[in-house]
Amino acid sequence: MKSFAASLMAELEQQLLNIKTENNCIIKQSEWSVKATIKTIEKLKTKFYDLSFENKSEEIEFFKMIKPQFAAKLIFFNEIYNIEITKPIGAAKSAKKHYEAYLHKLKKFHKENIEFYKYYKSGNNSLDKKYFLRGKHDIKLTLDSFYFQSDFNFATSHDYKVAQIIAYETIEEYLNSKLKTIKNPTHTAKNLTWSSSKASLVELVYALHATGTFNNGNCSLNETVTAIQSFFNIELGQFNRTFLEIKSRKTIEKTHFLDTLKENLIKRIEQGDEK
Secondary structure, three states: OHHHHHHHHHHHHHHHHHHHHHOOOHHHHHHHHHHHHHHHHHHHHHHHHHOOOOOHHHHHHHHHHHHHHHHHHHHHHHHHHHHHHOOOOOOHHHHHHHHHHHHHHHHHHHHHOHHHHHHHHOOOOOOHHHHOOOOOOOHHHOOOHHHHHOOHHHOOOOHHHHHHHHHHHHHHHHHHHHHHHHHOOOOOOOOOOOOOOHHHHHHHHHHHHHOOOOHHHOOOHHHHHHHHHHHHOOOOOOHHHHHHHHHOOOHHHOOHHHHHHHHHHHHHHHHOOOO
16 A cells, blocks of 8 residues: 555646646646545545555554545645635735634644644654544544544544644645745835726726736636736725726726727837837
8 A cells, every 4th residue: 555655646746746837826726736636535545445454553554644645635725725715805914814814723723633733743653543543433532523424434533633734734834935925025016006097907907817818817817906906006995896887887988998008009109109
């Protein structure tokens, strides 16, 4: 099983790398990574049912060391998807608050599971037979409700908690990286401030998104809005409501700003003015 799991993990890592390379949108990356990881875990599960452990030590090793590595990736990408898909549209302050809330969630998990966390991280094995053998669950060991909904033939009382520990450490790194970027952005447009109307910018944003201008069309509307707001130092607020107002305009006035851009560009071209 160890060699099979190692090969399967290497295969998954390559798939995840390909997904990251092919798509710059973190939401799409996470979504596709979740699907790839689920398929891989199904392969691991199929192989698991095809073999029998020679002793309890092998079973403990599988549920303590092998399965959690795969489950941790599923937890990680699913959490990143949820973090990014629910991130509020707005200034950096809103994103900072959002990421900090998730960090608080991780700290709460750590505090609630501190005893098992210390047990696992210290390399202790005195309770492994209770934690990592099937059918040995003890409700006094603070079990998650999730356990009772799982496949008892492919789960122990604490293998999922190990996966959470692994995943949450990586998620914490991700969140801290995001917060660091917000605090010390690598690029700002301090000299560019949007001086036209917000409605005009909303017109432009929707046009750019509709034509798939960014990331080969793999960028969500929310991500586009967030980037534009940051670049032009402006808060668009309820941009979707502004778009509804644009839709309600008379046909000849629906794209007033974009039409003005086109007219002015044509004039510039005809005048031959390159500056």
